[in-house]
Amino acid sequence: MGFTVESLKQAMKYMVESQGFDRVLNKMKLLSATPGKIVCEMKVEEEHTNRGGTLHGGLTATLVDVVSTAALMYTERAVPGVSVDMNITYTSAAKMGEEILITAQILKQGRNLAFATVDLTNKATGKLIAQGRHTKYLG
Numbered sequence: 561m562g563f564t565v566e567s568l569k570q571a572m573k574y575m576v577e578s579q580g581f582d583r584v585l586n587k588m589k590l591l592s593a594t595p596g597k598i599v600c601e602m603k604v605e606e607e608h609t610n611r612g613g614t615l616h617g618g619l620t621a622t623l624v625d626v627v628s629t630a631a632l633m634y635t636e637r638a639v640p641g642v643s644v645d646m647n648i649t650y651t652s653a654a655k656m657g658e659e660i661l662i663t664a665q666i667l668k669q670g671r672n673l674a675f676a677t678v679d680l681t682n683k684a685t686g687k688l689i690a691q692g693r694h695t696k697y698l699g
Contacts (some may be wrong), residue, residue: 565593568634575626584608584619585626588662596666598631601683604654611663612655615660615689620680621648623662624692631664632696641674641696648692652682659683672698 569590575582588602602608602623610616629640654660661683667675678692 565634567629568598570592571633572626572630581622582626584622588623588627590630593630593634596631596635596669598627598634598664600627600630600662602660602662603648603655604656604658604660607657609656609689612653613656615655615680616695617648617650620650620690621646622694623680623695624648624664624678624690627662627664628666628678628692628694629696631666631670631676632674634667635669637669639698641698644673644697645695646692650690651688654680654682654689659696669698674698 564576572590574696587605589683591599591601593656603613608615613670624646627641633640643661661681664676664678667677676694678694681687
């Protein structure tokens with residue numbers, strides 16, 4: 561394994577405490593990590609919402625990107641890769657105050673490409689909020 565759970569936590573902390581865009585995820589917490597699978601949680605707060613008071617679609621895309629990359633880092637190769645394709649299906653809204661779970665799973669990691677899926681679900685009800693697919697070039 562390229563990363564330990566503790567080093568993964570430190571890497572994620574470094575990302576969200578940066579001055580870059582990833583700092584929008586500073587309230588996200590890592591719940592569990594097994595090789596190729598990461599589960600995080602986050603409470604939807606005002607800073608995460610659109611004008612309708614629900615989780616912003618762009619933030620959802622960022623969650624898909626960052627959490628799937630963390631899952632990729634927590635594999636034997638421990639390479640973050642570069643995004644080549646990402647798509648998201650939005651199935652329901654997450655309202656301000658709701659807790660969400662973000663579960664990323666690496667489906668396949670080949671010589672040059674990796675494929676991940678990410679589910680965002682309501683923590684209380686299990687209802688699917690969005691599902692993302694992310695393809696990364698590993699070099």
